[in-house]
Amino acid sequence: MITAVVYSESGGTFKTTMTANLAVALERMGARTLVIDLDPQEGNLTSLFDVGTSRSDPDADNLVKHILDMPDGEFDDLIETTNEGVDIIPSHDMLGDFTSNLEQKISYETGMKNMNRDEYPRFELLYDLLWNEHELNQRYDAILVDPNARAEDLLYNAIYALRTLIAPVKPAGKGNLSLDGLEELVGNMETQLDIEIGLSCVVPSGVGQTNAHQQYQQQFDDTDAFSTPVTIGNRESLMDAMWEARGSAFKVVEERWKTFKRDGEMVSEPGQRRLRDREIETLEKLFELAHFVATETFDADVDSVLELEVQDHDNRRIELMDKEQTEATP
Amino acid sequence: MNNFKSGSGNLDFGAEGDEKDTQESEEVVEESESRTTESPPEQVQSSGTTSSQNPGTAGDPDRETNQGSNEAAEYPYFVRRNNVGDERDTRLEIHVRDSVAEQEGRFRSRLADELDVSEVSKTDAREFALLAAYEYPEKVAELMEDEGFSVI
Numbered sequence: 001m002i003t004a005v006v007y008s009e010s011g012g013t014f015k016t017t018m019t020a021n022l023a024v025a026l027e028r029m030g031a032r033t034l035v036i037d038l039d040p041q042e043g044n045l046t047s048l049f050d051v052g053t054s055r056s057d058p059d060a061d062n063l064v065k066h067i068l069d070m071p072d073g074e075f076d077d078l079i080e081t082t083n084e085g086v087d088i089i090p091s092h093d094m095l096g097d098f099t100s101n102l103e104q105k106i107s108y109e110t111g112m113k114n115m116n117r118d119e120y121p122r123f124e125l126l127y128d129l130l131w132n133e134h135e136l137n138q139r140y141d142a143i144l145v146d147p148n149a150r151a152e153d154l155l156y157n158a159i160y161a162l163r164t165l166i167a168p169v170k171p172a173g174k175g176n177l178s179l180d181g182l183e184e185l186v187g188n189m190e191t192q193l194d195i196e197i198g199l200s201c202v203v204p205s206g207v208g209q210t211n212a213h214q215q216y217q218q219q220f221d222d223t224d225a226f227s228t229p230v231t232i233g234n235r236e237s238l239m240d241a242m243w244e245a246r247g248s249a250f251k252v253v254e255e256r257w258k259t260f261k262r263d264g265e266m267v268s269e270p271g272q273r274r275l276r277d278r279e280i281e282t283l284e285k286l287f288e289l290a291h292f293v294a295t296e297t298f299d300a301d302v303d304s305v306l307e308l309e310v311q312d313h314d315n316r317r318i319e320l321m322d323k324e325q326t327e328a329t330p
Numbered sequence: 331m332n333n334f335k336s337g338s339g340n341l342d343f344g345a346e347g348d349e350k351d352t353q354e355s356e357e358v359v360e361e362s363e364s365r366t367t368e369s370p371p372e373q374v375q376s377s378g379t380t381s382s383q384n385p386g387t388a389g390d391p392d393r394e395t396n397q398g399s400n401e402a403a404e405y406p407y408f409v410r411r412n413n414v415g416d417e418r419d420t421r422l423e424i425h426v427r428d429s430v431a432e433q434e435g436r437f438r439s440r441l442a443d444e445l446d447v448s449e450v451s452k453t454d455a456r457e458f459a460l461l462a463a464y465e466y467p468e469k470v471a472e473l474m475e476d477e478g479f480s481v482i
Contacts, residue, residue, distance in 0.1 A: 186334060
């Protein structure tokens with residue numbers, strides 16, 4: 001079972017595109033994959049995949065109601081399937097009010113049971129829902145969460161439930177890679193909740209060609225505190241086009257989505273994008289990353305062949321090397 | 331980086347007997363042998379986890395300043411800057427013909443295409459256009475001569 005929270009201290013759409021690409025890569029490897037969108041902000045995974053039509057309807061049943069154990073419908077009805085085969089539990093505006101809703105519930109329940117508020121297991125609700133109540137581990141091979149960026153109840157619920165993190169980082173104009181905030185958060189959670197949180201890997205992303213960026217990469221390569229299986233280049237145009245294609249970078253390249261100016265207006269269409277080797281290489285890196293997470297972090301059994309069916313081009317077949325045969329375990 | 335275990339955390343369903351992390355942690359193997367399908371990995375004592383004691387609060391205010399500033403100077407402009415105005419203290423005003431001004435939009439979108447981004451800011455495009463000219467004065471001379479510079 002592959003379970004990971006894609007966590008980025010800087011938040012933003014960046015972790016969202018990474019989550020989408022990882023999920024689609026895992027699905028293409030044959031892993032039945034579910035993504036859970038816990039980010040209520042615009043530009044989230046739900047809008048990327050063009051699902052969750054009732055996300056703004058306060059009366060609609062949604063994940064928060066299930067986490068708080070007051071559902072308005074079947075849990076399975078929350079799950080939608082994207083056109084790339086990945087299942088998703090979409091975001092809902094109510095996620096933004098999660099903590100206040102949770103506080104109400106805690107007040108009510110602790111009052112009823114005459115228990116101390118501090119004893120309420122406020123970070124364990126998602127865990128109970130996913131694994132105890134609905135046994136999603138029986139139905140999926142991989143579950144990824146795109147969390148809200150703020151360090152609060154929802155994020156802690158996500159980490160408590162999934163236990164493993166993938167951390168995309170974008171090199172900023174500073175010297176060292178800093179995961180201090182993440183480490184502090186994890187350290188506190190581990191002590192207070194008595195769990196062990198794993199870091200699958202750190203993924204330097206948006207890395208350019210300059211010497212400085214190469215130095216960053218060297219820094220990542222040199223550290224043995226965590227794994228950095230791949231570095232993702234600066235592919236702004238490819239990642240931006242995901243919002244037009246309503247899907248992964250794989251979809252963008254295969255359907256050749258491009259945004260361009262026509263008669264003074266910006267339009268986005270499939271069949272227009274030039275096939276670029278560097279973008280194919282990025283897809284290969286994303287696939288390799290998903291493969292690392294699946295095999296190295298979780299010892300799962302997945303395909304290591306990526307088939308790309310690019311519109312109006314010959315199909316491409318990318319076969320990943322079997323790491324275990326070619327190098328010693330790190 | 332002491333808090334992390336490199337690899338997966340201790341979520342463990344014990345299903346299908348797949349002992350993840352065999353090469354990393356023997357404790358995890360012990361746990362998976364208990365083969366519990368749905369119970370939590372361990373009983374959790376969650377005292378002291380109210381919102382007022384959220385994990386992950388507080389930051390070391392000194393953290394940001396720990397990195398030496400001379401270190402930053404090693405990095406190229408686009409890496410070390412935070413926004414487009416950084417380090418650009420000199421203001422150059424240029425007067426151009428309409429036909430030249432009109433070409434700038436097309437130039438920027440072609441430049442963006444070359445750089446594989448959706449847009450390049452005017453300030454960046456202009457500064458580097460100037461730098462390009464500094465590097466290729468012969469090209470600049472050629473353009474000027476095309477417009478009759480040597481005639482005067």
